[in-house]
Amino acid sequence: MPKQTFFNLPPDKRQRIINVALEEFAARPYSKASLSNIVARAGIAKGSMYQYFEDKKDLYTYLFDLAAQEKLAYIGKMIDPAADFFTAVEQTMLAGMRFNLEHPRLSQVYANAMEPLGEEILHELYIKSKSVALDFLEQMIRRGQQQGSVRLDVDTRLAACWVYSILGTALLDYILDSLGVTIKEMLADPPVARKFTEDRMRGIISEVMKLLRSGLSAKER
Amino acid sequence: MPKQTFFNLPPDKRQRIINVALEEFAARPYSKASLSNIVARAGIAKGSMYQYFEDKKDLYTYLFDLAAQEKLAYIGKMIDPAADFFTAVEQTMLAGMRFNLEHPRLSQVYANAMEPLGEEILHELYIKSKSVALDFLEQMIRRGQQQGSVRLDVDTRLAACWVYSILGTALLDYILDSLGVTIKEMLADPPVARKFTEDRMRGIISEVMKLLRSGLSAKER
DNA sequence: GTATAATGTGACTAAGCAGTCATGTGACCG
DNA sequence: CGGTCACATGACTGCTTAGTCACATTATAC
Numbered sequence: 013m014p015k016q017t018f019f020n021l022p023p024d025k026r027q028r029i030i031n032v033a034l035e036e037f038a039a040r041p042y043s044k045a046s047l048s049n050i051v052a053r054a055g056i057a058k059g060s061m062y063q064y065f066e067d068k069k070d071l072y073t074y075l076f077d078l079a080a081q082e083k084l085a086y087i088g089k090m091i092d093p094a095a096d097f098f099t100a101v102e103q104t105m106l107a108g109m110r111f112n113l114e115h116p117r118l119s120q121v122y123a124n125a126m127e128p129l130g131e132e133i134l135h136e137l138y139i140k141s142k143s144v145a146l147d148f149l150e151q152m153i154r155r156g157q158q159q160g161s162v163r164l165d166v167d168t169r170l171a172a173c174w175v176y177s178i179l180g181t182a183l184l185d186y187i188l189d190s191l192g193v194t195i196k197e198m199l200a201d202p203p204v205a206r207k208f209t210e211d212r213m214r215g216i217i218s219e220v221m222k223l224l225r226s227g228l229s230a231k232e233r
Numbered sequence: 234m235p236k237q238t239f240f241n242l243p244p245d246k247r248q249r250i251i252n253v254a255l256e257e258f259a260a261r262p263y264s265k266a267s268l269s270n271i272v273a274r275a276g277i278a279k280g281s282m283y284q285y286f287e288d289k290k291d292l293y294t295y296l297f298d299l300a301a302q303e304k305l306a307y308i309g310k311m312i313d314p315a316a317d318f319f320t321a322v323e324q325t326m327l328a329g330m331r332f333n334l335e336h337p338r339l340s341q342v343y344a345n346a347m348e349p350l351g352e353e354i355l356h357e358l359y360i361k362s363k364s365v366a367l368d369f370l371e372q373m374i375r376r377g378q379q380q381g382s383v384r385l386d387v388d389t390r391l392a393a394c395w396v397y398s399i400l401g402t403a404l405l406d407y408i409l410d411s412l413g414v415t416i417k418e419m420l421a422d423p424p425v426a427r428k429f430t431e432d433r434m435r436g437i438i439s440e441v442m443k444l445l446r447s448g449l450s451a452k453e454r
Numbered sequence: 455g456t457a458t459a460a461t462g463t464g465a466c467t468a469a470g471c472a473g474t475c476a477t478g479t480g481a482c483c484g
Numbered sequence: 485c486g487g488t489c490a491c492a493t494g495a496c497t498g499c500t501t502a503g504t505c506a507c508a509t510t511a512t513a514c
Contacts, residue, residue: 017460017461020460020461021461041262041264041350041351041352043262043264043265044264044352046500046501046502047501047502047503048500048501048502056462056463057462057463057464058463058464058465058502058503058504059462059463059464059503059504059505060461060462060463061503062502062503062504063460063461063462067502067503068502068503120350123350124350127348127350127351128405128416129262129341129344129345129348129416129417130262130348131262131265132417135415135417139415142406146406146410165443166440166443166444167440169407169410169411170403170407170437170440170441170444171444173402173403173404173406173407173410174399174403174407174441174444176402176403176406177398177399177401177402177403177406178395178398180398180402181394181397181398181401181402182391182394182395182397182398183394184349185363185367185394185397185398186390186391186394186395189367189390189394190390194356194360195349195350196350196353196356216391219387219388219391220391220395222386222387223387223391223392223395226384226447238490238491241490241491242491267470267471267472268471268472268473269470269471269472277492277493278492278493278494279472279473279474279493279494279495280473280474280475280491280492280493280494281491281492281493282473283472283473283474284490284491284492288472288473289472289473455514456513456514457512457513457514458511458512458513458514459510459511459512459513460509460510460511460512461508461509461510461511462507462508462509462510463505463506463507463508463509464505464507465504465505465506466503466504466505466506467502467503467504467505468501468502468503468504469500469501469502470499470500470501471498471499471500471501472497472498472499473496473497473498473499474495474496474497474498475493475494475495475496475497476493476495476496477492477493477494478491478492478493479490479491479492479493480489480490480491480492481488481489481490481491482487482488482489482490483486483487483488483489484485484486484487484488
């Protein structure tokens, strides 16, 4: 937790620090991100940083929570609670993609902690955050079963892992592949992201939904 | 490329260096892995390391190629070239899981480079390695279409990304989740991996194949 | 105006790192 | 024996880092 001093700061200064820190932690993995760099670019003294935060991890955790919170709020706002399972998944995908394009730094800071083999120090964040997401998805799938839109003979936990990997990996891989860029290039160059029209996004998502709904098999089940 | 000196080394010494280095690079992300640590544990002088390898990246690249090569060979040996698409995917999954359990260090060194947001210096390895895998999977899917086992109306590249994410993320997530351990714990404690009987592995894979074949939809297509 | 508390500061510490290099060792050859 | 070559060594350089602390500045209270 940041110290009280941080919250006593004038909002514009506080925001400047947050922005610079987000940029640094988005650009480099945790252990390579440099506090010296952040304070220099934010125009404050090294010592001041330690008046605001306990240590490097404290600062990072604060930014991570911020990113997670904003992403969740963003997606939550876009999901129709009455929608059926497949519609809800589709809306989640669309909202997730939009969020990533609109808030590349936030989404990158969040993603940086989500590497299964990442820094020791972030492992707790990773574990907690993933299990929250999996629990949420599993619940959604269970509701889908109750509503009759999802088959009853699937392992709901496995299905949750599966949807999770689509949301987290497959979709991003495909988008980057079809844009012909790497994720680093895209983050470094926001205009690239704008090649991505709403139509294109919906097109890709409907393809993914097709796979999700019916799988790859040519045979009818 | 390692220098000639490295290959002139007595095999046991060479192997000891490889083993210690694999352990280090498996345990820590690239930038945190320490050459000083490696040489100390391998019982050689710092300078000697630089008689064998150009620099840290050279050493890492060598280990990465080693891991990639072994993994490919292992999986290749287990795939029946005449099998249909779904069988081939199933065999790939099984072989991949077995390899991970039997060679945790190799698979971890390989996986460490496969993080999309990892170290700048490894990005080239990541890009190349992923595109090779995606091309391979896409080819497989195209053959599946020709054989009539895969629907013709799927975007093959997207399907490749999708299978890739299942092989890389979803499966591992589910396994770890169902064992109730993290990947770090599993790597640190090989006996845990042995909770994983052949039967259990096949059970999980057949569940995944069910999803892959027919998707989540309760409706018949 | 003065006292007290809160906040700002940057030189400094201690540690770790990749990579270097002058020197040493030992094996083989003539 | 002397000479040459491949290899071994670890103290050392130069750099970067997270975190500290004695002191300076500013804001608040009376």
